[in-house]
Amino acid sequence: MKGLLLKDFYSVCKYCRFFAIVVGVFLIVSYFGDGNLFFTIYPCLIAGMVPITLISYEDRDKWHIFAQTLPFTRAQIVSAKYITGLCSVGIMLLLTAIAQTIQMVNAQSFLWADLGQLLLLILSIGLIFPAIALPIVFQFGVEKGRILFIVMIAMAGGGTAALINVELADTFLAGKTALVIVLVCAGAAVLYALSWLLSIQLYKRRQLR
């Protein structure tokens, strides 16, 4: 398993440089922006996409076949991707937390509760999308999974815009729905765990050609 994680680390360093630039731009925009949630949430969405991006490159290079010749189980191959996803979402969450803390402190509006709720909301979104997309990718391959992911991101973008339009985001940040956010985050974590188990079962049965 360590070998698979090390391989993913090398691949992320090489293939996700462009993501790093996009994430940097979005974090800066969210820092100077007017509280638009989209710019704050989007880096974590991208981080959630990292395992799917890696699987896409692996399919192109036939690594998914080569990995079957190495002394790994299919469960380990799947788990490596979920762990890589958790790591990338975790790192992005940390960067977002730092950027948001600096912004809130500068604006003299820092509240632990606000920051916590925002981060839980972002974490939920960072987990939900790969939790839905990864089983599809492990069952049907990366192309169908990627199409679904693009559709979901478009829907998320539209949803975020709608939230902002009706000023629901402010309501969220005001902490009135803190319990809802905690429940959503717990639900996202459970969904991620179930998705992990489902992907293992699907990938064990998949015939690789």
Next chain:
Amino acid sequence: MNAIEIKNLCKSYPGFSLDHLNLTLPSGCIMGLIGENGAGKSTTMKLILDIIRQDQGTVTLLGRDNRDRLQLTKQDIGVVLDEVGICGCLNPKQVGKIMAHAYSNWDSQTYAGYLKTMAIPENKPFQSFSRGMKMKLGIAIALSHRAKLLLLDEATSGLDPVIRDEILTMFSEFTRDETHAVLMSSHIVSDLEKICDYIAFLHRGKLLLCQEKDRLKEEYAIVHCTTEDLQVISPSAIQGVKKTAYGVEAIVARSAIPSGMAISPMDIEQLFIFMVKEASEI
């Protein structure tokens, strides 16, 4: 001990089926799996490694069923596939570090030695390598974790003759240890003829033949005669017939050839071509 035992292995796809394949590869030997494109060589390799699920039959690798904790058995197996399969962004140095975590018997010094011997640049990404260089790296990996069994799927195709010869020598040296074995598929029959102890012919998912190479060469010869003369020979002794402008050429068991008939020695490629043509006509 047998390195590989395949019994009644079946696998069906739309338009293709591997039909009750039986193969045994004893330790200390190299077996060449010969077949035209689409004969079932890669399917067999994938079934051996449980990459695709068999419909029927059993595969035993180094004494253990391939569905029983295969990841443990794979510690003793080196595999080189046609397309190698290493991620394009990785360089050989990084690949070595990954493999050190994958194989409990990984030998970094041996790996470094192969990289040096085969002139593989340590820090260049895999995607920038030529096909020959990619294959060499795949072989270096397969030989650097004290494997007992090598599975090589078209590992020499597309390589220039000099590199192919170097690589074939490595495989021959590998089987000097009697606990080692190699199963090597290729459609370059001359490569297999050079180094294999056993030859297996696959044609449209069926095993046409599996025998010791030297015995095959001892047992069969090419007969050059007329169609009428050929009728004297028992049909069961004839493996294949080719009509030429000068008469017929047939691969025939030496024991059934009447004295005085013109014969020439047979090579494995000729036997394969004759047998495949014969099988295609049936």
